[in-house]
Structures are given as C-alpha cells and as structure tokens.
Amino acid sequence: MKLAANQFDAEIKKLFCKGVYHEKIKTISQQLLGRAYKINPLGEDLYDQYDQSPFYRSDVFDCLTFVNTVIALAKADDLAEFAHWMLHINYKKNKPTYLTRHHFMSVDWNPENQRHNIIEDITHDCVQDPQLIKMATAYIDxxxxxxxxxxxxxxxxxxxxxxxxxxxxxxxxxxxTNEEASIAYVPCKHIISSKKAYQFLLNQLPSVTIIEMVKPNWDLRSVIGTCLNVSHLGFLLNDGEKLTLRHASKTVGMIVDVELYDYLFSFKSDKSLAGVNIQRLV
Incomplete structure (x- = not known):
C-alpha cells in the first residue's frame, strides 16, 4: 500500500518511543490520556470510496481505534511501519476497503489478530476453577x-x-458471510464478589493486556441489523497492586483510566454486561 500524506503525520511522529513492546504500549497510551472520544473516527481515506475519514489520526478515538493505534505505534519505528500495522491489524488480507475492515470483534478482529500472532486469548487462565468460564454466542448477520x-x-x-x-x-x-460467533468470558460477578478472585486475576496477568466487555447475544438488530457479543474494549494495566482499565470512554468523552473493580462494580445492576474476555499482547 502506497502511504498517502496524512494531516496527522507530525503528531503521530511525536508518539513513537523506544523500549520493550509492553512498556511502549503503556507509554504511548498514557500520552493519549485526555484525547477526545468520537465514534468511528477512522476510515479508508482515499483507498476506498465509502468512508474517506482519515486512515489514522491522533486527536480523537473510539475504543477500537484507540487500541489499534496504540498497538500499531508500539510495533513501529516510523510512519511507513505504523501505516503497515494499522492496515495489518484492522483489515482482512491487508486490503484497505470498507468491506474488508474488521467491523466485528468476535468474528473479525479477534480471530484475525490471533491468527497473525498479535493477540492470544488467555481468558481461561484468569480463574482457578475452569468451570467458572462461560461462553457467549451470537449470530453475526x-x-x-x-x-x-x-x-x-x-x-x-x-x-x-x-x-x-x-x-x-x-x-x-x-x-x-453470516456466522455464529463465540467468545469466552470471566463473569463480572465472580471478579467483584471475591477479593481472592480479584487477587488471582491480578497475579495471573502480565503488565498489559487487552480487555473486552462481553454482552452475550447483545440484540442490536433494530439498530445495526445484528446481534453482538463484545460491547467495548481497552487496555488492562497491571502494576502489581491494582488493575487499571485505560480506554476511550464514550460516557466520559475522552481516554481515561479507571480501576477495573470500580468500572465493573458500576455495571453491577446492568445484567447485560456479563463478563470480560482477556487477550494477551504477543
């Protein structure tokens, strides 16, 4: 893909940093704290005809474009590498078109990035009793x-x-192609109901992972035409004492940090948020 000029190039260059991969994820994402939230801020620019929003930008993000941008920045040392990773992370067969974009987490983004060895599902490692793990399914139409x-x-x-x-x-x-999607999750009630369970999760996780909020068979057919399993995602930071969710929050209107326990507890009365899926950054 020939790299097109982008009005955000100068700002993107400022975000590159040195270090090991996981530390770069934390450093870059920290630099973006306070940046504004905007739903679907990225598109295919001039590579396709349907969504010509910038292919990348540094001023506004939604939850997925925040994660994509940070991973791509952490994987790259220059603009050409960054653009390559933005393409590789979010498009089938590295083709920047509207229909090859990963629109659905549980059937597009997750399996494709697992196949490319960018992430690995470690949800089953996050509990002592394997029977606590639940599976969410949805028909992605x-x-x-x-x-x-x-x-x-x-x-x-x-x-x-x-x-x-x-x-x-x-x-x-x-x-x-329509298909059935499934994703493993740790129930929220398990994490927030027991200090032992929270501590076990803390002890098991590396310094940074991706966390996905799971709403099994979330019925959005009247809104977007299909059901979903994943409603939100962000980075989960582990400093050895607490777990912090760093995410682009639609509610707050910007990229923020919040302790995971507090975040999940705030949804205690929301029965639709069933649990969390954890992906290791490879």
Missing amino acids: RQNWLQHLSVDNLKVDESVDKKKLLKKLKSMSAKL
Whole structure:
C-alpha cells in the first residue's frame, strides 16, 4: 500500500518511543490520556470510496481505534511501519476497503489478530476453577448489518451522491458471510464478589493486556441489523497492586483510566454486561 500524506503525520511522529513492546504500549497510551472520544473516527481515506475519514489520526478515538493505534505505534519505528500495522491489524488480507475492515470483534478482529500472532486469548487462565468460564454466542448477520447502513455512515465529499453510493454498497451484501460467533468470558460477578478472585486475576496477568466487555447475544438488530457479543474494549494495566482499565470512554468523552473493580462494580445492576474476555499482547 502506497502511504498517502496524512494531516496527522507530525503528531503521530511525536508518539513513537523506544523500549520493550509492553512498556511502549503503556507509554504511548498514557500520552493519549485526555484525547477526545468520537465514534468511528477512522476510515479508508482515499483507498476506498465509502468512508474517506482519515486512515489514522491522533486527536480523537473510539475504543477500537484507540487500541489499534496504540498497538500499531508500539510495533513501529516510523510512519511507513505504523501505516503497515494499522492496515495489518484492522483489515482482512491487508486490503484497505470498507468491506474488508474488521467491523466485528468476535468474528473479525479477534480471530484475525490471533491468527497473525498479535493477540492470544488467555481468558481461561484468569480463574482457578475452569468451570467458572462461560461462553457467549451470537449470530453475526453481516448481510443485514450492511442493509441497515444509512447515508450517515458514508463519509465522503459533499459533491458525491450518497444515496447512489449507498445503493451500490448495499448491493454487495450477498458477498458477505453470516456466522455464529463465540467468545469466552470471566463473569463480572465472580471478579467483584471475591477479593481472592480479584487477587488471582491480578497475579495471573502480565503488565498489559487487552480487555473486552462481553454482552452475550447483545440484540442490536433494530439498530445495526445484528446481534453482538463484545460491547467495548481497552487496555488492562497491571502494576502489581491494582488493575487499571485505560480506554476511550464514550460516557466520559475522552481516554481515561479507571480501576477495573470500580468500572465493573458500576455495571453491577446492568445484567447485560456479563463478563470480560482477556487477550494477551504477543
């Protein structure tokens, strides 16, 4: 992929740092604390015609683009390497198109990045009793998801006929494959109900991992056309004394740190948030 000029290049260059991989993840993500939240801030720029938002940026993030950007920065030493990793982490077969982007965590982002040895699911290692691990399943209806898109999902020049472009995009739904998704999780109630369980999790985890919030078969068919399993993600930092969730928070409106126990406890009355999945950064 030929690297196109990007208005955020100068700011991205300032975020590169030296060190071992996990320490770079922590350093870079810390530099981004306080940056504003924006849903779906990235697109394919001029590489594709449907979402021409910047391919990368440094000013605003949602939960996934925050994680993608930090990993890519930590893997790279220059802009060309950074762009390569942004492509590799978030697109099938390294093709920067709207339909090859990893739109769904449990059937796109997770399995593809596990296959490329970027992450590894270590959820089963996070509890003493394997029977505590639960599985979430959902039917990911990619075809119906595409049909639910509106002209608001298209980020293109004002001169473009969005209705015509949307019709073209939706006509490709038959090329998409629907599939059953599954993901392992540790129940929230197990983590927050026992100091022993929380301490075991603390002792098992490396200094930084990826944590995904699991809502089994989360029914968003009336909103986006499909059910999901994963509602949110961020980095989980372990300093040996506490676990800190560093994430792009829609509620707070920026990238923030919050202790994991406090975060999960705040959802105690929300029965839809069932648990967490943990991915090791390889």
